[in-house]
Each structure stands twice: as C-alpha cells, then as structure tokens.
Amino acid sequence: MIARFVSPRIEGLAALLAVIAALPLALSNNYFYEVAILVGLNAIVCVGLNLLIGYAGQISLGHAGFFGLGAYGSAILSARFDWPPLAALAAATVAVALLAYLIGRPILRLRGHYLAMATLGMGVIVSIVAATEDRWTGGPDGMSVPPFKLFGATLSGEGAWYCVVGALLVAAVWLSLNLIESPTGRALRALSSSEVAAEVSGIDSARQKVLVFVISAVFASVAGSLTAHYSGFITPSKLSFFHSIELVTMVVFGGMASTYGAVVGAAVLTTLPQLLTVFKDYEMVVFGAIMMGTMIFMPKGLVPSIGTWVGGSRARKDLR
Amino acid sequence: MGRRVARAEGPAVSLLRTEGLSKEFGGVCAVDSLSFAISPGRVYSIIGPNGAGKTTLLNLLTGIYAPSGGRIFLEDADLTGRAPHEFAQAGVARTFQNLQVFFNMTALENVMVGRYRRERCSLATALLRTPALARAERACREEAAELMRFVGLAEWLDARAEAMPYGALKRLEIARALATQPRMLLLDEPAAGLNSAEMRGIGELIGLLASRGHTVVLVEHNMRLVMGVSDHVLVLDYGRKLAEGTAEEVRRDPRVVEAYLGSAAASDRSVGSAAASGGSVGGTAESVAPTLH
Numbered sequence: 001m002i003a004r005f006v007s008p009r010i011e012g013l014a015a016l017l018a019v020i021a022a023l024p025l026a027l028s029n030n031y032f033y034e035v036a037i038l039v040g041l042n043a044i045v046c047v048g049l050n051l052l053i054g055y056a057g058q059i060s061l062g063h064a065g066f067f068g069l070g071a072y073g074s075a076i077l078s079a080r081f082d083w084p085p086l087a088a089l090a091a092a093t094v095a096v097a098l099l100a101y102l103i104g105r106p107i108l109r110l111r112g113h114y115l116a117m118a119t120l121g122m123g124v125i126v127s128i129v130a131a132t133e134d135r136w137t138g139g140p141d142g143m144s145v146p147p148f149k150l151f152g153a154t155l156s157g158e159g160a161w162y163c164v165v166g167a168l169l170v171a172a173v174w175l176s177l178n179l180i181e182s183p184t185g186r187a188l189r190a191l192s193s194s195e196v197a198a199e200v201s202g203i204d205s206a207r208q209k210v211l212v213f214v215i216s217a218v219f220a221s222v223a224g225s226l227t228a229h230y231s232g233f234i235t236p237s238k239l240s241f242f243h244s245i246e247l248v249t250m251v252v253f254g255g256m257a258s259t260y261g262a263v264v265g266a267a268v269l270t271t272l273p274q275l276l277t278v279f280k281d282y283e284m285v286v287f288g289a290i291m292m293g294t295m296i297f298m299p300k301g302l303v304p305s306i307g308t309w310v311g312g313s314r315a316r317k318d319l320r
Numbered sequence: 321m322g323r324r325v326a327r328a329e330g331p332a333v334s335l336l337r338t339e340g341l342s343k344e345f346g347g348v349c350a351v352d353s354l355s356f357a358i359s360p361g362r363v364y365s366i367i368g369p370n371g372a373g374k375t376t377l378l379n380l381l382t383g384i385y386a387p388s389g390g391r392i393f394l395e396d397a398d399l400t401g402r403a404p405h406e407f408a409q410a411g412v413a414r415t416f417q418n419l420q421v422f423f424n425m426t427a428l429e430n431v432m433v434g435r436y437r438r439e440r441c442s443l444a445t446a447l448l449r450t451p452a453l454a455r456a457e458r459a460c461r462e463e464a465a466e467l468m469r470f471v472g473l474a475e476w477l478d479a480r481a482e483a484m485p486y487g488a489l490k491r492l493e494i495a496r497a498l499a500t501q502p503r504m505l506l507l508d509e510p511a512a513g514l515n516s517a518e519m520r521g522i523g524e525l526i527g528l529l530a531s532r533g534h535t536v537v538l539v540e541h542n543m544r545l546v547m548g549v550s551d552h553v554l555v556l557d558y559g560r561k562l563a564e565g566t567a568e569e570v571r572r573d574p575r576v577v578e579a580y581l582g583s584a585a586a587s588d589r590s591v592g593s594a595a596a597s598g599g600s601v602g603g604t605a606e607s608v609a610p611t612l613h
Binding site for chain 1: 382383384403404405407408409412413414416420421422423424425429432433434435436437439440441443445446447448449453457460496497500
C-alpha cells in the first residue's frame with residue numbers, strides 16, 4: 001500500500017538505502033568518509049545528468065559549469081554577503097535554473113556534435129569568468145567557504161555530512177525514478193529515440209528538452225553548493241572542462257538510461273583513482289585501461305550490461 | 321451551438337481542407353497548389369507514381385514541413401505553419417513509412433506515449449508521483465493494452481519494441497497513433513514490406529477503423545489494398561491533382577492510366593483491348609495492368 005505511493009521501484013531504493021546505511025561499518029576513518037561523501041555528491045550530479053544524456057538523449061559537455069555556478073553562488077553569497085548557507089544554496093539554485101533555461105532555449109535546438117560544442121562553450125565561459133573575476137571568486141587561487149548551517153546548527157563532522165548527502169542522494173534517485181515513469185519521462189525517452197514520432201504524438205520536444213536541461217542543471221547546482229560548503233574551499237578546477245568530461249564519463253561508464261547506473265558510475269570513477277594510487281606512476285595508464293576494457297566488453301555501461309548477464313531481459317528492464 | 325446544427329445538416333462538411341497548398345524544395349515543386357477536402361468518417365486514399373509528392377503532402381498535413389504556400393484547415397482552425405505537436409494536439413495522428421518506433425521502450429510504453437496529450441502533467445506531479453498520477457498511469461496502461469488488443473497485438477503486450485517483428489511494429493505504430501484519440505489518422509504506406517497475408521490483415525484493420533467512424537487518410541502503393549478499402553481516392557502526379565473520385569472512377573480515368581502506365585498504354589486502353597493483343601506495347605500494359613485492379 002505504502003509502496004504504491006512511495007515509488008514505482010521500491011526494491012531498488014531499499015537496496016540503495018541499505019547500502020548507504022551499511023557502508024559506515026566499512027568506513028574505518030575520516031578519509032574513507034570523505035571519499036564516500038564525494039561519491040554521493042558526484043552521484044547526485046550524475047543522476048541529474050543521466051536524465052539529460054541517458055533518457056532524453058541530449059549531450060552536455062558543460063555541466064561542471066552549473067556545478068561550479070552552484071558552488072560559487074553559495075560561496076560568494078555566504079562568504080561575502082553573510083547570507084545563511086541554506087538561503088545562499090536556494091538562491092544559487094534558482095539562479096542556475098533560470099540561466100539553464102535561458103541558455104537551453106537557443107542551444108537545445110542544436111543536435112549531436114553541435115549541441116556538444118555549444119554546451120562546451122558555455123562551460124568554458126563559466127570557468128573563465130570564475131578564474132578572472134578574482135574580486136568575487138578569488139581567481140585561480142580559489143576562495144574559502146563558510147561551513148554549512150542547518151536551522152542554526154553548523155553541519156560539521158564526516159558522519160553528519162555523510163547522513164545529509166546520503167539522504168539527498170536517495171531523494172535524487174527517487175525523484176529521477178518517478179520522473180522517468182511519468183508521462184514526462186516517457187516523452188523524454190520518446191524524443192531521444194525518434195524526435196519526429198514524439199512530435200506527431202503531441203510532444204513539444206523543444207520544451208521537454210529545455211525542461212530536462214534545467215532539471216539536470218539544478219541537480220548539479222545543489223551538489224556544487226554542498227561540495228563548496230563541505231570542502232570549505234573552492235577553486236575554478238571544479239568547473240573546468242575536464243570536470244564536465246569526468247561527469248559525462250561517469251554516466252556513460254555506469255550505463256546510460258539507468259539511474260542506478262549513474263550512481264554506480266559515480267561511485268566507481270570517484271573511488272578508482274584512490275584505489276589505483278598503489279600503481280604510483282602507472283596510475284593513469286591502469287585507469288585508462290580499465291575504462292577502455294569496460295566500454296569494449298560492456299558497451300551499454302556497467303549496470304545495464306551486468307543486468308543483462310545476470311537476469312536476461314527482465315533484469316535489464318528492472319534496472320532502469 | 322448554432323454552428324454545430326448547421327454542420328449536422330450540411331451535406332458534406334470537410335474535416336480537413338487545403339487551399340492552394342504548395343511545397344518547393346530548391347525550385348522543385350514537390351506539391352503544387354493543391355486544394356482538396358477530406359470528409360469525416362471516410363477512408364481517403366492518396367495515390368500516385370513514385371515522386372508524385374505523396375509523402376511530402378503527408379509531411380505537410382502533419383506539420384513536419386511548413387508549406388511554401390497555401391493553407392491547411394482542420395475544420396475551422398487554420399493550422400498552416402504550426403509545429404507537428406500542435407497538429408497532433410489538434411487531432412492529426414500518423415504512422416511512418418519507415419518505422420519510427422521508440423525502440424528504447426516496451427511495446428505498451430510506445431502506445432502510452434500516444435496518450436501524452438491527455439496524460440501530461442506538471443513537473444512537480446511527475447517528480448513526486450502523486451497518488452492521482454499513479455492512478456492515471458494505471459488507467460493509461462489499461463487503455464494502451466486495450467488498444468494493442470484492438471490492433472491485434474495481444475501477444476506482444478509485455479514485449480520490448482526491439483524484439484518485435486516488422487509486421488507487428490507496423491500495427492504498433494497504428495496503436496500509438498490511435499492512442500492520441502485522433503480526429504484524423506494518416507497512414508503512410510502501412511502495407512509496405514508486408515507479405516500478402518499481413519497486408520490483408522492491415523486492410524481488415526483499416527476497414528475496422530472505418531466502421532468505427534475513424535477518418536483514415538491512406539497513402540499506399542499497393543493498389544489492391546487501396547481499391548479495396550477506399551471511399552475516395554486522390555491521384556497525384558508531379559505534385560498536382562491528377563484525378564479524384566471513388567476507387568472505380570479513378571481506375572477508369574484515362575489520365576490515371578497514362579500516369580501509371582505511360583501514354584502508349586493509355587491510348588491502347590482507350591481504343592479498346594483489341595489493339596492490345598498485338599504489339600509489345602500492349603503486352604507491357606497487360607503485364608502492369610493487374611497492379612491497378
């Protein structure tokens with residue numbers, strides 16, 4: 001009864017919740033917590049980005065820009081104007097949503113490589129502004145960000161952050177699963193498969209693309225704001241082109257059009273570099289080899305491919 | 321109110337009407353100042369030789385192409401220059417000659433997409449999946465399943481679209497188009513690529529749609545299918561209206577025979593079949609003619 005109202009995919013959410021709840025047993029020190037929190041924050045961005053790339057079939061090579069705008073928006077409002085962090089986060093999110101709408105309307109008319117170029121350009125502009133407007137952003141040296149406060153209490157300590165980020169990740173996954181199974185979600189999946197057929201079915205594809213672009217930008221912005229407060233310091237590297245590529249890679253690696261795939265992709269690609277430090281100088285070589293191997297042997301990405309191997313078509317459908 | 325009464329009394333009020341509709345591609349007139357009207361509740365076929373402009377016309381009638389000239393009316397509403405989704409929302413649905421199925425979904429979801437114009441909800445509703453939406457979704461699923469059974473896809477209810485055979489996908493597109501509850505259904509070569517048994521099945525389905533009061537616009541190469549189901553036939557040649565009338569009238573029209581078989585064959589036929597028994601030209605006409613019957 002409750003399941004019917006809570007989620008169409010209650011089992012998957014329960015599994016995610018169980019993993020998040022059980023993980024602290026394995027996190028023996030603060031460094032592990034730190035990695036887990038970064039995984040969670042990246043996963044929130046990827047769940048949103050997957051709605052755009054995986055489901056709606058539109059590429060963005062500029063999402064680190066939205067992530068960075070959220071981060072710098074929060075940082076500047078709370079550090080330079082003494083806004084309460086929650087209000088700063090909300091204001092930054094609204095601003096990013098508005099910006100994504102204004103940018104999305106003209107550039108989402110473009111397709112394929114052209115859309116990739118346009119979003120890339122957008123990301124580059126944002127990162128240049130962050131690096132040059134040092135009066136506000138501290139320039140390439142970055143700026144420090146005050147700690148996050150919730151209802152007067154300062155959010156500090158790895159455990160508390162872990163709980164907040166974990167809860168937000170579950171919420172992000174829940175929202176994403178709901179959206180995909182709704183008429184809007186079907187419209188997005190339809191236009192990624194055949195835009196002309198979606199249009200003649202009554203779907204305003206331009207509007208739907210802008211909508212999902214804004215949603216994914218909001219996910220990135222919220223995660224960016226929290227990342228800034230969590231690490232207490234922000235530099236332009238967080239909104240660089242390379243971070244955009246990293247985010248897209250996480251989505252593709254985990255499995256496009258799979259919400260859990262986005263989470264797994266973020267988890268693997270955030271932790272892998274940490275694990276591979278044992279290879280010292282050859283770290284990046286091994287990292288690259290793992291990436292290539294996965295894409296050759298699991299072209300659909302980690303989660304969908306494993307789903308197909310394990311349970312045939314039924315599992316593949318359920319892992320969406 | 322008064323208008324509705326007038327419409328009911330009128331002899332033949334058109335559902336869709338074009339006035340001087342034209343489409344040019346770089347100086348080539350694919351559709352050339354075409355005016356015609358489609359009555360509701362009929363099967364209206366558009367035929368013509370290859371390159372006559374049939375598919376261009378269908379793309380104009382669904383907003384995929386914007387016309388270079390002329391106007392399109394759905395009853396009293398002027399739809400000229402509107403986007404495809406606006407045509408769909410006004411009640412024009414279509415299928416595609418080259419399948420445009422959503423292969424990333426199940427068959428049932430494909431049909432559910434067709435219900436979008438009645439199911440769409442606010443973003444907040446979609447994100448939070450309100451109980452009302454959950455209920456609407458169950459009803460939507462049920463109606464989509466009902467439509468799949470109607471077009472003869474009962475055995476494919478749980479299938480993924482990518483796993484379905486070609487003939488079933490043709491029917492799936494019809495189910496998706498019907499799910500929009502269209503006032504007019506445009507079928508672009510529904511029999512192309514089908515074997516004769518499947519083709520008969522599509523013919524029966526079109527007949528069934530007509531008997532339920534649907535307005536069907538059929539673009540088709542297969543003359544046996546066209547002649548069997550059509551109430552009215554429009555013949556295009558070089559983007560212009562060549563002939564128009566019932567299937568029987570069109571079949572006898574010497575201009576139509578000429579367009580399909582060439583002038584020699586037409587003159588053969590016009591002077592009677594006696595002349596056809598002789599030369600090689602007559603032989604050609606004889607061998608091609610069955611496609612017209």
